[in-house]
Amino acid sequence: MDSPYQLLRAGGHLKRWRPVSFAAGQTIFSPGEIAVHVYLLLEGRVCTLRLLPNGTYLAGRPVGPDIFLGELNVLTGETSLVKIEAVTPCRALQITAGEFMEIIRSDPALSLWEAQYCAQGILNYTRQVVFDFYRPAKERVAEYLWTLTQNRGQPLAVDKEALAAILGSTVRTVNRYLKELRDDGVIALAEGGVVIVDPARLQQRFRP
Structure with a gap:
């Protein structure tokens, strides 16, 4: 499948876009915007950060390039x-x-x-929901800690109540797994x- 840039060029639409750039760490969209x-x-690559109840953010895996940003909100x-x-220095069209x-x-x-991009996103989300439904909560705790350590310094400030809410579990269960x-x-x-002492073993807790 052609990239969106190729499709814009084929349709003669590129002249309507203007070049912009973002520095690593720069916010492109904020919640509620x-x-x-x-x-x-x-x-370059970007990541989505979900606001947690304690006011901190949980970052997803970096994505890009060859994607639109903000189009779902516009649509x-x-x-x-x-x-x-x-996540990295980025070059984009606006x-x-x-x-x-x-x-x-x-x-x-x-x-x-x-439409295909949106459909693939829905399918991926559905797969993840089904996968998480059958996955032990202790694996998800390990993955949560791993995700935090990839996007923040250590020690990690872990909000146990927020983690329990994300997992659909209890603080007592979270404490047991920790x-x-x-x-x-x-x-x-x-x-x-x-503090993550052994990152490799932490990964093994949620990856085969």
Whole structure:
């Protein structure tokens, strides 16, 4: 399947976009923000960060390039549910929300690409939900800690109530799994949170 850049070029739409850049760590969208622009990421990677009840963010896996940013909010008319942040220096193209909608309405090939992209996202989410439903909570605790350590410094400030809510479990269960990881030498308790002692073994707890 052609990339969105190739489709925009084939449709003669590139002249309507203007180049922009983002520094590593720069926020592209914030939770609750109304998208007035859509971006096409040409180079670099970004990640989505979900706001947790304790006011901190849980980062997803980095994605990009060759993706649109902000188009789902423009298409649905909804504000952003997550924070989108540049993981690396990024180069992108920018267009207003109104112009993006004009292009989508006028270009069947680009509309099909966007529909397939959205459908794939829904399918991936459904698979993850089904996978998590049958996966032991202790594996998800390990994955949560691993995700935190990839996006923050140590020690990790772990909100046990927030983690229990994410897992659909209880604080007591979270404490039990953290104790198991500590007793096995995978993590250690330190002032201010948790320190990952053995990252490789932590990964083994949730990856085959």
